[in-house]
Amino acid sequence: MNAQQKLLARLKKGNHICVGLDTDISKIPMYLHSEENPIVKFNRIVIDNTAEFAAAYKINFAFYEKDGAAGFDNLLKTLEFIPDDVLVIADAKRGDIGNTSDMYALSIFNYFNFDAVTLNPYMGHDSLLPFLNYNDKINFILALTSNKGSADFEKQKLADGTYLFQKVIESVNDWNANKNCGVVFGATNLEELKDNITSFKDLFVLLPGVGAQGGSLQEVVKAFSEKNNINFLINISRALLYLDKTTEFGKKIKLEMTRLNSEVLELLGI
Amino acid sequence: MNAQQKLLARLKKGNHICVGLDTDISKIPMYLHSEENPIVKFNRIVIDNTAEFAAAYKINFAFYEKDGAAGFDNLLKTLEFIPDDVLVIADAKRGDIGNTSDMYALSIFNYFNFDAVTLNPYMGHDSLLPFLNYNDKINFILALTSNKGSADFEKQKLADGTYLFQKVIESVNDWNANKNCGVVFGATNLEELKDNITSFKDLFVLLPGVGAQGGSLQEVVKAFSEKNNINFLINISRALLYLDKTTEFGKKIKLEMTRLNSEVLELLGI
Numbered sequence: 001m002n003a004q005q006k007l008l009a010r011l012k013k014g015n016h017i018c019v020g021l022d023t024d025i026s027k028i029p030m031y032l033h034s035e036e037n038p039i040v041k042f043n044r045i046v047i048d049n050t051a052e053f054a055a056a057y058k059i060n061f062a063f064y065e066k067d068g069a070a071g072f073d074n075l076l077k078t079l080e081f082i083p084d085d086v087l088v089i090a091d092a093k094r095g096d097i098g099n100t101s102d103m104y105a106l107s108i109f110n111y112f113n114f115d116a117v118t119l120n121p122y123m124g125h126d127s128l129l130p131f132l133n134y135n136d137k138i139n140f141i142l143a144l145t146s147n148k149g150s151a152d153f154e155k156q157k158l159a160d161g162t163y164l165f166q167k168v169i170e171s172v173n174d175w176n177a178n179k180n181c182g183v184v185f186g187a188t189n190l191e192e193l194k195d196n197i198t199s200f201k202d203l204f205v206l207l208p209g210v211g212a213q214g215g216s217l218q219e220v221v222k223a224f225s226e227k228n229n230i231n232f233l234i235n236i237s238r239a240l241l242y243l244d245k246t247t248e249f250g251k252k253i254k255l256e257m258t259r260l261n262s263e264v265l266e267l268l269g270i
Numbered sequence: 271m272n273a274q275q276k277l278l279a280r281l282k283k284g285n286h287i288c289v290g291l292d293t294d295i296s297k298i299p300m301y302l303h304s305e306e307n308p309i310v311k312f313n314r315i316v317i318d319n320t321a322e323f324a325a326a327y328k329i330n331f332a333f334y335e336k337d338g339a340a341g342f343d344n345l346l347k348t349l350e351f352i353p354d355d356v357l358v359i360a361d362a363k364r365g366d367i368g369n370t371s372d373m374y375a376l377s378i379f380n381y382f383n384f385d386a387v388t389l390n391p392y393m394g395h396d397s398l399l400p401f402l403n404y405n406d407k408i409n410f411i412l413a414l415t416s417n418k419g420s421a422d423f424e425k426q427k428l429a430d431g432t433y434l435f436q437k438v439i440e441s442v443n444d445w446n447a448n449k450n451c452g453v454v455f456g457a458t459n460l461e462e463l464k465d466n467i468t469s470f471k472d473l474f475v476l477l478p479g480v481g482a483q484g485g486s487l488q489e490v491v492k493a494f495s496e497k498n499n500i501n502f503l504i505n506i507s508r509a510l511l512y513l514d515k516t517t518e519f520g521k522k523i524k525l526e527m528t529r530l531n532s533e534v535l536e537l538l539g540i
Binding site: 022024060062063065066067068069070071072073076093094095096097098099100101102103104106107110111112120121122123124125126127128142145146147148149150151152153154156157158159161164167168171208213 | 416420422
C-alpha cells in the first residue's frame with residue numbers, strides 16, 4: 001500500500017485522529033525509567049493502545065534528535081511497532097536548497113522509510129521538489145501554523161490582498177499534480193480554517209493545535225463535515241500521551257483514543 | 271570564548287570564508303573508501319588544511335541525517351577535529367512551535383555543542399525563541415536564500431510595499447537585543463544585497479551561493495567593504511571540497527583556501 005492508500009482507507013472508516021509521538025522522557029510514567037529503553041517502551045504501549053483507531057502516527061523529530069544518534073535509534077525502533085497499514089508522518093519541517101533537500105528526502109523516505117513528511121515552504125518550490133518527486137509519499141507543507149508567531153509572517157498581507165499562507169496553499173495546489181501533497185493548518189485558527197476550507201481542494205490537511213494548544217476538535221470536524229471533505233487529520237499529542245502516570249496509562253490512552261474516535265464518528269454522523 | 275568572540279576574532283583578521291562540510295560519499299576521493307570511516311577521514315583532512323584561515327565551519331545536517339544514527343555519529347566525530355577557536359555552525363534550518371524548538375535547541379546547542387545554527391523564520395518569533403534565549407550562541411535566520419525558489423515566497427511583495435525577506439530582516443533586528451542574531455542572505459542575489467546592505471545593522475550575515483551556485487566572491491566582499499561592514503561570512507562548500515580526487519586533495523584544498531583568503535584580504539585592502 002502506498003501512503004495515499006493507507007491514509008484514505010482509514011479516513012473512509014471515519015478515523016481522523018493522528019497520534020503525535022512527541023515523547024518527552026520527563027513526562028512519561030516514572031516506573032518506565034527502570035526499563036532498558038523507556039522511550040521506546042512508552043511508544044510501544046501508546047501504539048498498541050491506539051493503532052485500532054489511529055488515522056496516522058506523527059513522529060516529532062526534535063524529541064529524538066535531542067539525544068543525537070541514540071535518539072535516531074529510538075526513532076527507528078519505534079517505527080517497528082507501528083502496523084504497516086497505518087500512515088507514519090515524519091514531523092521534521094525540512095526544506096533547503098535542492099542538493100541538500102535531496103539528502104533530507106533520502107533520510108526520511110529511504111533511511112527511515114516514512115510514508116509522509118512535514119515541510120517548510122519558506123525557500124520555495126525547488127527546495128521541496130526532491131520530496132515532491134516521491135509519488136507514493138505524502139508531503140504536508142506548512143501553511144498556517146497553530147502558534148502565536150503565525151501572525152509574524154504567515155499572516156502577512158501581500159500586495160495582491162491575499163495573505164502569505166493563502167499564497168502557500170495556492171502554490172501547493174499547483175504542485176499537487178501527483179496527488180502527493182497536503183498542508184499543515186493549525187486548529188487554533190478556526191476563523192481562517194472556515195474561511196479557507198474550500199481552497200484545500202484535493203490536499204490532505206494535517207491539523208495540529210487541538211488539546212494542549214486550545215483548538216476545538218468539534219469545530220474542526222464540523223467545518224470539514226459541512227463541506228463533505230474527509231481529507232483531514234487532527235493531531236493529538238500531549239493531551240493523549242500524558243493522561244496518566246501509573247502502570248495503567250496504556251488503558252487510559254486506549255479509553256481516550258476510543259472516546260475521541262467515537263466523538264468524531266458521531267460528529268460525522270457515521 | 272563564546273560564539274561572538276570566536277567569530278569576531280577571525281573576522282577582524284580578515285578571515286571571511288566559511289567552509290561548508292556538505293560531505294557527499296559519492297564525491298570524495300575513491301581511495302578514502304577503504305578507510306574505516308571515509309566521511310570522517312575526509313572531513314578531518316579538509317579541516318586540517320583549512321583551519322588556519324577559516325572564519326567558520328558550517329556542517330550541513332542533511333548530509334549526515336541521510337545515514338541516520340551513523341550519520342549523527344560521524345557528525346559528532348567531525349566536530350572533535352575542529353579547533354576550539356573556530357566557530358561551528360549547524361546548518362539545520364530548524365524552526366517549530368515552542369516546546370518542539372526547545373528540543374531542537376537542546377539537540378544543537380547542548381547535545382552537539384554547536385556555536386551557531388541556521389533557522390527558518392516561517393513560523394515566527396516564538397518558534398525561534400528557544401534558540402534566541404542562548405545568549406552565547408549565534409542564530410542565523412533565513413532571509414533571502416540563494417536558490418531560484420527564493421522568488422516564490424521570500425520575494426513576495428507585502429501590502430506595505432516591502433518584500434517578505436525585508437520584513438524578516440527588520441524582525442531579526444528587533445530580536446537582536448542579545449547580539450546573538452544573524453541572517454542568511456544568498457550571494458546569488460547581488461542587486462538585493464547591495465540594496466539591503468544597510469538594513470543588516472549589527473547582524474552577522476552568512477552568504478551561501480558563491481561557487482557552484484554562481485555568486486561572486488569579489489562582488490560580495492566589495493559590497494560589504496564599501497560600507498565598512500566586517501560582519502560577513504562567505505560560505506564555500508562544493509567549490510572547495512571536491513577540487514581533486516587524488517591523495518593530494520588536502521594540499522589542493524589548502525592552496526585554494528589560502529588563495530581565497532588572500533583574495534579577500536586584497537579586496538579589503540588589508
